[in-house]
Amino acid sequence: MKLRIDDMTCEGCARAVTRTIQRLDPGAQVQVDRPGGTADVTTQAEGExxxxxxxxxxxPAQILAA
Structure with missing residues (x-):
């Protein structure tokens, strides 16, 4: 799924986003595009x-594509 993620301004923010997602699903694969403000996530967790x-x-995040 592709997420739009606001307020992700530095690499520390990108790591925090990854950690937050992996707390819900430790096996999640997260590709963060900090300049683009998005993340591609492969996960078993629900988008909401x-x-x-x-x-x-x-x-603050929103689902762009499931």
Whole structure:
């Protein structure tokens, strides 16, 4: 799935986004495009759970493609 992630301004933010996703699904594969503000995620977790967790972590997110 492809996620739009706001407020991801540095590599530390990108690592925090990856950690947040992998807390929900330790086997998730995450490819972050920090300049583009997106992440491609292969996961068993539900999209809405990811959006909620990322938003709570300070990175408002939305699903662009499932």
């Amino acid at each position: 759970a990811l959006v909620s967790a990322l938003t709570k972590a300070g990175y």
